[in-house]
Amino acid sequence: MTETRVERKERTRRAILDATLGLCETQPLAALSLRQVAKEVGIVPTAFYRHFESIEDLGLVLVDESFSSLRDLLRAARTFDTPPPNDRALFHAVADNSVKALVTHVPRAQRHFRFIARERLAGPAPVREAVRHQLELIERELATDIARVPGAGRWTTEDLRILANLLVSAMLTHAEELALAGNRDDVVRRVETTARRQLRMVLIGALGWDSSR
Amino acid sequence: MTETRVERKERTRRAILDATLGLCETQPLAALSLRQVAKEVGIVPTAFYRHFESIEDLGLVLVDESFSSLRDLLRAARTFDTPPPNDRALFHAVADNSVKALVTHVPRAQRHFRFIARERLAGPAPVREAVRHQLELIERELATDIARVPGAGRWTTEDLRILANLLVSAMLTHAEELALAGNRDDVVRRVETTARRQLRMVLIGALGWDSSR
DNA sequence: AGTTTGAGTGTACGTGTGTACTCTCAAAAG
DNA sequence: CTTTTGAGAGTACACACGTACACTCAAACT
The missing domain is CATH 1.10.357.10 (Tetracycline Repressor, domain 2)
Structure with a gap:
């Protein structure tokens, strides 16, 4: 059940992408906040930067x-x-x-x-x-x-x-x-x-x- | 040069509409804040409510x-x-x-x-x-x-x-x-x-x- | 075995946000 | 002339925002 490091990283990256797609069903990307996405994914806001600028x-x-x-x-x-x-x-x-x-x-x-x-x-x-x-x-x-x-x-x-x-x-x-x-x-x-x-x-x-x- | 009361109100109302159209050229409505619009128009944020809910x-x-x-x-x-x-x-x-x-x-x-x-x-x-x-x-x-x-x-x-x-x-x-x-x-x-x-x-x-x- | 790496955490900041409240003061109504 | 009205100002609050910084701790490398 152990997960390699790159696998784990890829998993949260996917989670961010999916969460964003989900949030974008009700609002445009420009109205989205970094914190909103992070909360949806279940990570702390600053962790977002590990994946996207x-x-x-x-x-x-x-x-x-x-x-x-x-x-x-x-x-x-x-x-x-x-x-x-x-x-x-x-x-x-x-x-x-x-x-x-x-x-x-x-x-x-x-x-x-x-x-x-x-x-x-x-x-x-x-x-x-x-x-x-x-x-x-x-x-x-x-x-x-x-x-x-x-x-x-x-x-x-x-x-x-x-x-x-x-x-x-x-x-x-x-x-x-x-x-x-x-x-x-x-x-x-x-x-x-x-x-x-x-x-x-x-x-x-x-x-x-x-x-x- | 005096302005009737309704005229003045209509003027700021138009100013709000125009300012919003202007701001919406670079961002969607959903990404717009009430304060941004108010600042653009030159009125205090709370005055916005006199015109729109x-x-x-x-x-x-x-x-x-x-x-x-x-x-x-x-x-x-x-x-x-x-x-x-x-x-x-x-x-x-x-x-x-x-x-x-x-x-x-x-x-x-x-x-x-x-x-x-x-x-x-x-x-x-x-x-x-x-x-x-x-x-x-x-x-x-x-x-x-x-x-x-x-x-x-x-x-x-x-x-x-x-x-x-x-x-x-x-x-x-x-x-x-x-x-x-x-x-x-x-x-x-x-x-x-x-x-x-x-x-x-x-x-x-x-x-x-x-x-x- | 010991060391390095890096995804994710926690705290802290200055700033922008919506909205509630009281105040002003000139035009409109009496 | 006095009173009422209502657009707009000013202040205040609790909260969300992006981001800087120091931290943890397990996997990966040596």
């Missing part, structure tokens, strides 16, 4: 952590069981798949999504910048992904980025709504429908779009 | 105020100088008009937009609820507006709501980006392009969409 520093770590679970979601959304027969079916499949990934992953990583959504705009400047940067990376990934879809040949790189931006901001809105809804089944289903329809509108609408105007 | 109460007033400037923007976006000749031109005109309204209004009411964007997710629960409610009203207005556009006949009410939701969340994202950019011309132009293209994609894509699947 400041609340802001902690926030940056949480951003990285949160985005790695977002990446898991996106990876799931990209995987198909069976390749769809035609274009229209493909778009439907993409939409359905993405939304399914959204509603199954979000509850599991609720606190991460909520954290990102909150701190994206309300966080301290460096935290906001970190979130913005990560979202940009995701946008780019999504853009190259869409580029491989049939009918996307006519699209310019710029337009693909713009389309990806639209999809990311829509999905972020839905993720936040899901996270806030908790486990209320009716809300989950409503968001699910809205998200799926929006993706279809955009993707199918995209077929009629031509970058050359 | 709490910071949260003040927040709710700011939400109302902010949304009335958002409504101004939307009204501007709906007004046309000359009716466009055909459907495609109409969609382009709608998109151009909306985006023009966005980039001209946002700088004027920057602090209001920033406040909404921040507090929508990071604010105290009652403030978040107030923002959510106002956005829902705007969505409904937009939906009935789109319903009058040619080609929208085939759309169900539900789908119109879903489309409006997509547009509102996209425009909110852009408004926030504009507000954060301040007066940096290159950013403004980039956001402008992105917003216009997204609106066109969605609106023109919408022509190809059929609610009946």
Whole structure:
């Protein structure tokens, strides 16, 4: 039952991260005090400094952590069981798949999504910048992904980025709504429908779009 | 140069509202202290209570105020100088008009937009609820507006709501980006392009969409 | 075995916080 | 002219805040 020194340290570090995520469900990071976090973890305030330089520093770590679970979601959304027969079916499949990934992953990583959504705009400047940067990376990934879809040949790189931006901001809105809804089944289903329809509108609408105007 | 009693009271009330909007550009409402606001205004902390019950109460007033400037923007976006000749031109005109309204209004009411964007997710629960409610009203207005556009006949009410939701969340994202950019011309132009293209994609894509699947 | 290391403790400080209370003093009401 | 009213000032309190400093004591290193 003895614990090595690094193990123990890692355990309290995790406890601090978890406690902060928990406290951030009801208030933004900027409204959080070092003492509040320490009390929640069960350590003395000064012990906090053994792990993080400041609340802001902690926030940056949480951003990285949160985005790695977002990446898991996106990876799931990209995987198909069976390749769809035609274009229209493909778009439907993409939409359905993405939304399914959204509603199954979000509850599991609720606190991460909520954290990102909150701190994206309300966080301290460096935290906001970190979130913005990560979202940009995701946008780019999504853009190259869409580029491989049939009918996307006519699209310019710029337009693909713009389309990806639209999809990311829509999905972020839905993720936040899901996270806030908790486990209320009716809300989950409503968001699910809205998200799926929006993706279809955009993707199918995209077929009629031509970058050359 | 004498000032009536109600005039004077209204003046400090405004000063409190303005000071709070100013302070909220760098931090969320929840991280704000009553004393900070009072100091900024130039009154003693206890005098605050003559105007608002709490910071949260003040927040709710700011939400109302902010949304009335958002409504101004939307009204501007709906007004046309000359009716466009055909459907495609109409969609382009709608998109151009909306985006023009966005980039001209946002700088004027920057602090209001920033406040909404921040507090929508990071604010105290009652403030978040107030923002959510106002956005829902705007969505409904937009939906009935789109319903009058040619080609929208085939759309169900539900789908119109879903489309409006997509547009509102996209425009909110852009408004926030504009507000954060301040007066940096290159950013403004980039956001402008992105917003216009997204609106066109969605609106023109919408022509190809059929609610009946 | 003896020594070093470092996570976590305990105490102490100056400062900021919300709020209760009494006081002022000019505009409004009589 | 006198009285009432109410925005704002001033003082006071108990409490939470970040952080500096010296301490403990078991695991890890030599």
